Amino acid sequence: MMADSDRQIRELLKTRTRALGRRDAATAAADYDDDLVLYDVVGPFVRCGEDPTGRLERWIALYRTGIGHEIRDLEITAGADLAFCHFLVRISGTMRDGTEVGMWVRATSCLRRQGGAWTIVHEHASVPFDADTGHAVLRGEL
Template structure:
């Protein structure tokens, strides 16, 4: 299996763990020192799998259904022990309050081969916002 295929498999396994709301499995793909720029505040999340797992457990508790997470047009580039992947992510499901989530957002994942295994060392997820003065998140966009 090529490095790019390994990374695609890792990202699919992480999406499967997200679908199952398995915080330990999602966090297992992270490096000990990861910095994430995610959709939720604060601007930067610093920590490793232990911190991520606690945060994920809290977030998963707000979902009624499994969480759909599908990458669209995923691109993977590898050079030695460093790699990055980017694409659009479709997140879908139902929250415990009945809200139906159907969100597309941008995602970039940076990976490093550590101890022979690929680990996520940085992730940046973002949505666009309307530049009409409202600064409202553009969560209604679809590819």
């Protein structure tokens, strides 16, 4: 069962990655739970009860291109009905104003299985900061 859960969760994340590349917010948001709590890199600090499709549509609209979403170092721990995973994700693309984006983000997703399907109930994305300057660290060697 755990191997099947691992496979299902990896596929869920791959589906989201492909959807962002196609600028398809509905598919990218499809596996979010109705009770999603989101600690996003972009403010506010906490998002609850917000339509995740609308949030992704607004984010995708800022890009001229599809959004690159490369997952690295994915680790999944799954039980019967709860799972969590953590990974690094590289966000890339060209924004409407011509700005080239290429940054690494740390991410953790918590999932719940209901009716045989996994949904994301909590997601946390963050970037480290330089303690000397207080500035976010978005690029560099991993």
